[in-house]
Amino acid sequence: MTIIHGTNSNDYLYGGDESDTIKGFAGYDYLYGGLGDDYLYGGLDNDKLYGGLGNDKLYGGEGNDNLNGEQGNNSLYGEAGDDTLDAGNSTGNNLLDGGEGNDEIYVYSSSGNNTLKGGVGNDILDVRFSYGKNILDGGSGNDQLYARYSQGNNTLRGGSGDDYLGVDLSAGNNVLNGDDGNDILDVSYQWKGKNIVSGGNGNDIFYAYGVQGANTLNGGSGDDSFYISSPSADTVVHPLVTQTVDGGIGNDYLYIDYSTAIAGITSSFNTTTKQGLITADTNQVRYKNIERLNIIGTSHDDIIVGGNSDDIIDGGSGGNDTLNGGAGNDILIIRDNSRSHNTVYGGAGNDSLYANGTAGTNLLDGGDGNDYLSAKNNYSYFFNASQTLIGGAGDDTLDVSGSYGNNFLYGGAGNDFLYADYSVGLHRLDGGDGDDYLSAKSSSSRFIINTHILDGGAGNDILDVGSARAKNKLMGGTGDDILIGGLNEDTFVFKNYHEGVDRIYNFDHLDRIQICAVGFGGDLSPDSLSVGQFTLGTVATTNDQRFIYDTSTGALYFDQDGNGSGFNQVKFAQLDGIPSLSVSNFVVV
Structure with a gap:
């Protein structure tokens, strides 16, 4: 064995063919x-x-x-300092330990089983294009661990700190553990x-875009986010292989994009166990302990159900979809230019339901809560389609402004x-119970021969x-309502004389006051x-x-017997x- 000592100057020291000991000193x-x-x-x-050949x-x-x-x-x-350690193109089993400092450790294109340790500091550990079974341990600090394009089964541990662990574009069965810190x-x-992927403690982010393998993703403690998407349709047979997601402790978020899938999806959610299942062809995504969902559907027929919290559900670019937000304040979307027939349920919570710019037949039901339902700018008339919007309980907003087609809006309670x-x-706009505002301003029927029907229902309503x-046909219903007429022949409907006193605006000689003979009585036919x-007076x-x-005054009264002795006249309109106003403005039904 040859021992070679350097000096305190800058030395060039070379070993021979034997096992050498070389020390550089200063x-x-x-x-x-x-x-x-x-x-x-x-x-x-x-x-x-440089070690050269041999086990160095x-x-x-x-x-x-x-x-x-x-x-x-x-x-x-x-050891100490910001070091670069490299065992690239090696066929052996190597140990690379950065020690203290911000180190860079590389084992590119190797075939052996290597162990990489970052130690203390913000380190980079990289085994790209490797074929062996590698262990990467970031240690303390904010580290970056890579096993991209690798073929072997790798283990990546982030250690303490905010770390990045990546095995994207690899083919092995890998284990990733973020440990403490906010990791990616x-x-x-x-x-x-x-792959088995665990976030550990901290607010972690998981990416599984375009995956063809079956992964298990565990968030651990902290507010974690999971992002999953199906591969491109031209690269796989199935839309998305089986994935298992456990958010763990914290307020966790799951995003799944099926937009490139070749078959529709069906999902379910158990509100008691808080476990969900999404099935695509023969593959499944199972999830639990997820507080917020964001799901994008396929271009095929989908059934998508939200969870207990605030979810975003997008039906995708086509197909006849059924979307159900479930509990929470949800956003549910039917995309523009869709010609499909869709059903969207908001469920409990203050939800937003969108089916704007479509050409299909859509049913939007807000359910409980203060909901916003929008089917604006639709051109369904050309495709013999219509929109049905149901507000349900709560103070809701329903909007089909700028649309073509035959639409029904029902506010419900609130x-x-x-x-x-x-x-x-x-x-047809029906306010239901509550003090409602119904508007069909500047609208027209297809050939100006048909009728819009506005029904305020119970409450003090405004029909405009x-x-x-x-x-247009305007029915205030029970309550003291405001009825605002338009430019054409409007009919103001009164079912009986004791529903309240309605105020009528924009009344002209073409308009009609429609009276229900049964509701008013008085021998009307x-x-x-x-x-x-x-009579006037x-x-x-x-x-x-x-x-x-x-x-x-403009007051309109009804007297059931005409003599004032048995029935006192009642004001029902202003x-x-x-x-x-003349007798020709009245019609009795």
Whole structure:
């Protein structure tokens, strides 16, 4: 064995064919072991150590050193300083330990089983294009661990700190553990590997985009985020292989993108166990302990169900979809330009449901909560389709403004806003219970011969068809309502005289007041009102007179018997602006 000592200057020290011991001491030294099993020690300052052939041990010492293992089973120790350790193209089993400092450790294109340790500091550990079974341990610090394009089964441990662990584009069965810290763990675009990935403590991010292998993802404690997508449709037979996701403790988020899948998906969620299942063809994604979902469906027929919290569900680019938000404040989306027929349920919570710019038939049901339902700018008329929006319980907003087609909007319980402004088609707006606002302003029917129907239901409602060119029918329902007419022939409907006092705006000679004979009584018969049943003034003056219009105030009264002795006249409408009113403006049904 040859022992070679350097000086305190910058030395170039070369070993021979035997097993050599080479020590650089101080200075910027260059040490080359040559053949044999060598021991190289850099000493002080920034040194370069090359083991050569054989099973070598290299110690950087102090300073920022470069250590190269080359062939054989080598041990490289960076020790103090920001060191670079390299055993690329090696066929042996190597140990590379960075020690203290911010180190870079590389074992590119190797076939052996290597162990890489970052130690203290912010380190980079990289075994790209390797074929062996490698162990990467970041140690303390914010580390980057890579096993990209690798074929072997690797184990990556981040250690303490905020680490990045990546085995994307690899083919092995890998184990990734982020340990403490806010880590990023990436197994995207894997060819076929089955990975076990654990975040540990901290708020971790998991990526599994375009995966073809079956992965198990465990969030651990902390608020974790999981991102999963199916591979491109032209690269795989199945839309997404089996994945298992456990959010663990914390407020966790799961994003799944099936937009490139070749078959539709069906999902379910158990509200008690908080476990969900998404099935695509023969493959499944199982998840639990997930507080928020974001799911993008396929271009095929999907059934997608949300969880207990605030979810985002996108039906994808096509197919006849059924979306159900479940509990929580959810966002549910049917995409633009879809010609499919979709059903969307908001469920409990304050939800937002969108089916804008579509050409299909959609049912949007907000369920409980204060919901926003939008099917604006649809062109379903050309495809013989329609939109149905149901608000349910709560104060809801329903909007089909700018749409073509025959649409039905029902507010349900609560104080609701219903809009069909600037739209073409036949619309029915029903406010339901509560103080509602119904608007079909500046809208028109297809050929200006059909009718929009606005029904306020119970409550003090506002029905507004101002500037509308269609023939509209406005029914205030029970309560003191405001009825605003449009530009064409409007009909103001009264089912009985004791529903409240409605105020009518924009009434003109083309408009009609429709009376229900059964609801009003007074020997009214279906058809037009007879001349003797209407009078101008303040009270009835004959037993035949039933409707009294006060031309000084615009008040409209009903008297069931015309004599005031058995029945006191009741005011049921107020005409704003005191327009002209005659018996020809009445119709009895």
